[in-house]
Amino acid sequence: xxxxxxxxxxxxxxxxxxxxxxxxxxxxxxxxxxxxxxxxxxxxxxxxxxxxxxxxxxxxxxxxxxxxxxxxxxxxxxxxxxxxxxxxxxxxxxxxxxxxxxxxxxxxxxxxxxxxxxxxxxxxxxxxxxxxxxxxxxxxxxxxxxxxxxxxxxxxxxxxxxxxxxxxxxxxxxxxxxxxxxxxxxxxxxxxxxxxxxxxxxxxxxxxxxxxxxxxxxxxxxxxxxxxxxxxxxxxxxxxxxxxxxxxxxxxxxxxxxxxxxxxxxxxxxxxxxxxxxxxxxxxxxxxxxxxxxxxxxxxxxxxxxxxxxxxxxxxxxxxxxxxxxxxxxxxxxxxxxxxxxxxxxxxxxxxxxxxxxxxxxxxxxxxxxxxxxxxxxxxxxxxxxxxxxxxxxxxxxxxxxxxxxxxxxxxxxxxxxxxxxxxxxxxxxxxxxxxxxxxxxxxxxxxxxxxxxxxxxxxxxxxxxxxxxxxxxxxxxxxxxxxxxxxxxxxxxxxxxxxxxxxxxxxxxxxxxxxxxxxxxxxxxxxxxxxxxxxxxxxxxxxxxxxxxxxxxxxxxxxxxxxxxxxxxxxxxxxxxxxxxxxxxxxxxxxxxxxxxxxxxxxxxxxxxxxxxxxxxxxxxxxxxxxxxxxxxxxxxxxxxxxxxxxxxxx
Numbered sequence: 001x002x003x004x005x006x007x008x009x010x011x012x013x014x015x016x017x018x019x020x021x022x023x024x025x026x027x028x029x030x031x032x033x034x035x036x037x038x039x040x041x042x043x044x045x046x047x048x049x050x051x052x053x054x055x056x057x058x059x060x061x062x063x064x065x066x067x068x069x070x071x072x073x074x075x076x077x078x079x080x081x082x083x084x085x086x087x088x089x090x091x092x093x094x095x096x097x098x099x100x101x102x103x104x105x106x107x108x109x110x111x112x113x114x115x116x117x118x119x120x121x122x123x124x125x126x127x128x129x130x131x132x133x134x135x136x137x138x139x140x141x142x143x144x145x146x147x148x149x150x151x152x153x154x155x156x157x158x159x160x161x162x163x164x165x166x167x168x169x170x171x172x173x174x175x176x177x178x179x180x181x182x183x184x185x186x187x188x189x190x191x192x193x194x195x196x197x198x199x200x201x202x203x204x205x206x207x208x209x210x211x212x213x214x215x216x217x218x219x220x221x222x223x224x225x226x227x228x229x230x231x232x233x234x235x236x237x238x239x240x241x242x243x244x245x246x247x248x249x250x251x252x253x254x255x256x257x258x259x260x261x262x263x264x265x266x267x268x269x270x271x272x273x274x275x276x277x278x279x280x281x282x283x284x285x286x287x288x289x290x291x292x293x294x295x296x297x298x299x300x301x302x303x304x305x306x307x308x309x310x311x312x313x314x315x316x317x318x319x320x321x322x323x324x325x326x327x328x329x330x331x332x333x334x335x336x337x338x339x340x341x342x343x344x345x346x347x348x349x350x351x352x353x354x355x356x357x358x359x360x361x362x363x364x365x366x367x368x369x370x371x372x373x374x375x376x377x378x379x380x381x382x383x384x385x386x387x388x389x390x391x392x393x394x395x396x397x398x399x400x401x402x403x404x405x406x407x408x409x410x411x412x413x414x415x416x417x418x419x420x421x422x423x424x425x426x427x428x429x430x431x432x433x434x435x436x437x438x439x440x441x442x443x444x445x446x447x448x449x450x451x452x453x454x455x456x457x458x459x460x461x462x463x464x465x466x467x468x469x470x471x472x473x474x475x476x477x478x479x480x481x482x483x484x485x486x487x488x489x490x491x492x493x494x495x496x497x498x499x500x501x502x503x504x505x506x507x508x509x510x511x512x513x514x515x516x517x518x519x520x521x522x523x524x525x526x527x528x529x530x531x532x533x534x535x536x537x538x539x540x541x542x543x544x545x546x547x548x549x550x551x552x553x554x555x556x557x558x559x560x561x562x563x564x565x566x567x568x569x570x571x572x573x574x575x576x577x578x579x580x581x582x583x584x585x586x587x588x589x590x591x592x593x594x595x596x597x598x599x600x601x602x603x604x605x606x607x608x609x610x611x612x613x614x615x616x617x618x619x620x621x622x623x624x625x626x627x628x629x630x631x632x633x634x635x636x637x638x639x640x641x642x643x644x645x646x647x648x649x650x651x652x
Contacts, residue, residue: 035103035132035152037387038141038336038375039323045377045385047414048138048428049464049479049516053131055156060558060568062606062620064165064173064194066123066131066153071572071602072554073133074516074533075481079547080121082201082635083169085211085241088120092135093483094512094537094548095148095460099434101138104153105219105233107266110145111291112344113313115437119291122213122239122262123153126163126175127190130154136481137432137462140389140412143340143371147432147460147485157181157188157219160651167620167643170197170210178650186221199638202244205255209242227274235266245297246634257298259305265290279325289315313438314345334377343368346438365442369435370394383418395435395457405457408433422471426479429463440489440503449501452493456505460485466516473522478515485510488540508540530555544578547632549599551575566608575599579633600629614651619644 030042036050043050051073058069067078067088079097080088089097102109102118110118131153138146159177166172175192191214198210217235224230238261245256270285291313296305321338345366375389389412395405412430419425436455443451466479486509493504513536520529532553537545552575558568576599580592603624610616619642626640 033132034154035134035150037377038321038338038373038389039334039377041377044418044424045379045416047385047387047416047426048412049135049426049466049481051133051135051518053133055129057556057558057568058125058128058131060566060606060608061556061570061604062608062618063125063604063622064171066125066128067120068604068622069125069131070133070151071574072529072531072556072570074518074531074552074554075135075514075535076133077548077552077574077577078120079631080635080637081632082209082243083199083211083638084171084196085121085198085209085213085239086201086243086635089117089547090120090151091548092133092148093462093481093514094535094545095483095485096434098437099145099147099432099458099460101142101145101150102153103142103150104235104266105155105217105268106270106285107233107235107268107287107289108142108315108317109266109289111264111289111313112315112438113291113293113311113346113348115439116145116434118151119237119239119262119264121211121241122215122237122264124175124192124194124213124215126173126192127155127159127177127215127217128153129156136428136464137410137430137460137483138412139408139410139432139434140391140430141373141375143342143369143391143393143410144433144435144457147434147458147462147483155188155190155217155219157186159188159190161647161649163645163647165618165643165645168641169199169208169638171195171641171643173645184223186219188219190217190219191215198242199636200244200255201635202255203634203636207244207255207257209244211239211241213237213239227278229272231268231270231272233266233268235264237264237266238262257303257305259296261294261296263292276324281323283319283321285317285319285321287315287317287319289313310349312345312347312349315342317342330381332379334375336373336375336377338371338373340371340373341368342371344438346442348444363442365438368396385416387412387414389413389430393433405436405455408457408459422469424468424470425466426468427463427465430461432460432462434458436489436503440491443502449491450495450498452495452503455489455503456487458485458487458489458505462512474520476517476519478517480513480515482511482513485512506540510537510539510545512537525561526557526559528555528557546579547577547597549575549577551599564610567606569603569605572602572604573599574602574629574631581633595633597630597633600627601625602627602629608647614649615646616649617644617646 030044032040034040036046075093077091080086090100098116110116135149138150159179162176173194177190179188193214195212198208201209215237220232222230241260243258268287272283274281294310295308297308298305319340323336325334347364349362371393373391377387379385391410393408410431414428416426435457441451462483464481468477487505488510490506491503493502495502514534516533518531537548553573556570560566577597579597581595582592606620608616608618622641629637
């Protein structure tokens with residue numbers, strides 16, 4: 001079967017099952033969406049596109065790495081350099097990886113020292129109860145890095161289990177959690193350890209590149225009164241990830257022995273008070289992020305691993321948010337306001353090259369930002385719901401030497417309209433921004449790359465228009481979207497004074513547009529969902545952007561049989577996409593050669609069988625079609641793998 005036929009057949013199957021199922025179920029209550037607005041909102045009132053991966057889906061599929069689940073979200077491209085543990089980027093609707101903002105339990109988790117990207121390579125799937133993906137510019141609500149969208153990760157709070165798993169590539173995982181839930185006090189402890197011998201990332205040689213990840217998280221909540229709560233989240237992640245050296249500006253040519261040690265600490269504390277019978281809320285919160293990465297490199301496997309550098313990123317945030325709900329006539333209204341202060345820091349120490357020759361790139365930089373945010377939400381006759389948001393970021397401009405870019409104002413407006421009991425129109429428009437990364441501003445690689453303190457923030461204007469048909473458990477949605485990014489930051493600029501590479505704001509507009517078709521239903525015990533998305537994303541010169549497939553599709557099915565056996569399967573299609581070959585560069589332009597990465601289908605099948613009331617065994621096959629594929633040119637990806645294990649639930 002060709003990949004084109006796969007898409008047609010999958011979509012035809014989804015459509016047929018949806019129409020057959022129309023009259024089988026009554027209308028279910030609206031799902032509450034946490035991320036779409038500053039306050040939880042029913043799905044029927046949300047004007048922006050949002051996808052939800054619920055805990056039941058994550059549990060039954062069972063993939064240990066969370067990015068495997070993100071492949072089931074429309075217009076979201078996952079690029080992993082090699083096997084599990086390899087550097088991983090996620091792009092939403094064609095935007096850059098640095099335009100994807102990630103929250104974990106209310107903590108902005110992007111790393112200031114890693115190009116303002118989140119470390120997806122170390123995000124394990126176990127312990128996650130829900131993932132929400134909000135697409136389109138969301139800076140009016142969440143600030144910088146939200147040009148493409150926001151991924152919100154919510155963890156489990158009611159847990160009493162332990163799970164062990166093993167399988168192909170020397171893979172083993174041990175995870176579990178325990179919670180105490182009382183009227184006035186809740187605490188949950190989650191832990192997971194994952195290791196794999198991995199595969200050889202390079203296309204030559206045979207040395208495998210393994211990875212180890214450990215995560216511990218504690219959530220605690222105290223309710224001294226019915227109207228007040230105190231909360232604390234502490235999350236710590238440690239990863240040791242091997243890889244192969246990139247030679248000739250980025251293409252893996254050597255079977256080497258590189259190692260990255262990453263340690264990340266996330267903390268959030270808050271105090272919440274409700275007044276006026278819960279209609280007026282106040283919350284004061286503070287978050288701390290400390291991310292440290294040490295890199296060790298060897299040119300070939302016989303070389304000792306040499307320490308090259310340590311990169312440290314930090315973020316401290318203080319935030320006050322208040323929300324008031326009220327009614328005027330027949331109109332339900334909600335006002336939310338927030339004030340925030342944020343300090344980011346970046347430092348590097350003690351660098352050397354592959355041969356052990358020392359050079360000094362040590363530096364310490366920091367920058368601050370204050371912001372004010374307001375949002376208005378209103379519902380008219382329980383059929384039309386509107387949102388309007390406005391945010392102003394005070395970057396300091398010339399008053400702050402580390403923030404040479406000016407203040408930014410972003411906004412968003414959306415509408416959701418129920419035209420009939422089963423038909424809903426939704427639309428949104430907004431302006432987003434992303435600040436220059438620390439490396440773009442201040443440089444890092446002496447003799448080859450210097451920073452540009454005159455960079456301006458990237459800005460985008462995006463809109464979408466969609467329609468949804470729903471009946472019972474069935475939903476079909478089609479959405480058209482467009483996003484235009486200006487002041488696009490390119491790290492391959494040229495400084496005429498030093499004759500070195502630098503970052504520049506490219507003239508022109510980077511244009512992104514596409515279509516998303518999503519569907520979900522239930523036929524008896526069988527739950528079905530799927531999507532097809534088309535994307536066209538170009539840089540300001542009109543060239544297709546790398547690692548963004550034009551066509552993507554996914555189909556997922558799960559079913560419970562006699563309350564003993566649960567089976568699930570997924571098919572994820574990734575179409576042809578452009579990438580770059582950096583071998584054989586020659587002066588003066590050092591231009592790369594375009595290459596096309598072939599399309600592929602990743603199939604996964606899993607089964608869970610309850611052998612006792614509180615004990616289940618499970619098995620899973622990943623890449624069941626044994627596809628030979630690449631997400632990034634020059635990097636191998638894992639072939640088929642078989643895994644199995646046991647889980648014991650102590651609350652049953």
